[in-house]
Amino acid sequence: MCGIVAYVGTKQCQNLLLEGLKRLEYRGYDSAGIATLENGRIRVVKTVGRVANLEDKLEEVGGVTGTMGMCHTRWATHGGVTTPNAHPHTDDKSGICLIHNGIIENYASLKTLLEEKGHRFVSQTDTEVLAMLIGELYEGDLEAAVQAALREVTGAYGIVVMCEKEPGVLVAARKGSPLMVGVGDGEHLVASDGSALISHTSRAFALEDYQVVKLTAEGFRTSTIHNVPVTPKVQQLEIELESIELGGYSHFMQKEIFEQPKSLRNTFRGRFVVEEGRVILGGLADHAKDLTKARRVVMLGQGTALHAAMIGRYLMEDLAKVPAVAEFASEFRYRNPIIEEGTVAIAVSQSGETADTLAALSEAQDRGALALGVINVVGSTMARQTDAGVYLRVGPEIGVASTKAFVGQVAVLSMIAMWMGRRRYMGASECGDLLRALEQIPSHIERILATDAQIRRVTEKYVDRENWLFLGRGYNYPTALEGALKLKEISYIHAEGMPAAEMKHGPIALINEGMPAVFIANKGRQYEKVMSNIQEVRARGGHVIAVATEGDESIRNYAEDVLFVPDIPEALSPMTTIVPLQLMAYHAAVLRGHDVDKPRNLAKSVTVE
């Protein structure tokens, strides 16, 4: 959730740290700070607000110098958004300086102990407690002090630490919060995400839980918190610079919406043969037998990923004919879930780092489930924890509001359902027909994107309304939830998504004159029923915006505005019906003057509970 970048080498590091931090700003952006070792002393500059505010502050104070340093962009957990609470945190007595992503759960008891020993705290954060603890345990060896402190700590951390008394040494460690180590020529870097490393080196390794790395310009040593040496696997980072740059778009969210045809083609590449009605998912091959005999599928996720999982549930039941549920990972992990023999748990996640989804997956695995991942970030914690899986291949998603990952998740779940279906009940021609339709979806999305100007005009009509409804049935009930989530998270308009039939059971009381109600009303099994629900809303003064199937001209009699999507099989339709809703949310946020890529209170990748 927080962005971390650190450097040790021979170059002046202020600007390269800031450049890396800007790439990570989507991970958290309520305050930012930098520290370097300047002439043997740690120099910290920090401020509330964005990285741009930090740049202004650095200009005011004449910048910082040094060839070793660290910087951080924060998403507040413990303690409000204030400059003292911003990272880095220091322990002046020992000369320790630290940045942290995660939560130290036993910070309160540690703080009491440290206060008894005379430490005085200037922030309300759990992070400062860790800085003081390392300082308290420091006896001339930073690596050993970090290891000792982390043995006392419960919770999650990705940390980088330096000490005035050990110039040229950075120590980083991880449990629960991802950290990548970049291996350069005469320099080393640490970052919470590979995108901050790529302009310096493409050789990197991920730290594992409970691992500590000691870095100098020349080399590194990796061990556990119990000081057992480990040998990491240095790999090639596969991130293209253009995929993490705006490239002419105004916002990453806009870029990622428009990228969907291309990203979806990547998701599909080499994964099916239409003529043979065959799906080829190499990541599942080793578990083909267990998956064929699966008795139940439990899909786990949060937010947008959960909405994709909910669509996955319909796909599993319809195409694979296997009982399926989709659950909030955060609820599943604390229930006493019953996992019977033959259960397959599928973690759906863009980042592969969401704390609740990870914990729910472990819970399911501990109870005997086979664990699959439908994940975007290659090598992420979740991807490494699963038994098998299928990557989304949609490229880095920078916009905080997830768009292309959602469509990728639904696409992968539909392929998994067909893959299982073919091994269970589905014939080659039935599967071939569906695959033919699936293959066409990128072109269909291109057609929808071409109607962007119309979608913007419709959004303009309603953008001043404070309450919206999103309604759908069947496969497009989760689409309605996702449309509402998109609108609320970036435009701060109150929006409710629900099954259209649920209206009569209470929420219809909300409808008043002119309230926008977005209906996903494409052709499908429940089309007539959706039409009745539309009438009910209109009869009470609601204004209907319908997402409808091309050619359905009669729907104009029932809706104030119609956004058309191509005619495709209902089971695959959420991949197209969501696109106008993504664009509406985007335009609403822009029209209201909000920062689309950095919505208030949010951050990409929720690595805390």
Ligand code: F6R
């Ligand atoms: C909303 C959004 C979130 C994420 C959720 C899970 O636009 O992005 O709701 O979908 O936090 O994140 P991942 O997919 O990384 O597990």
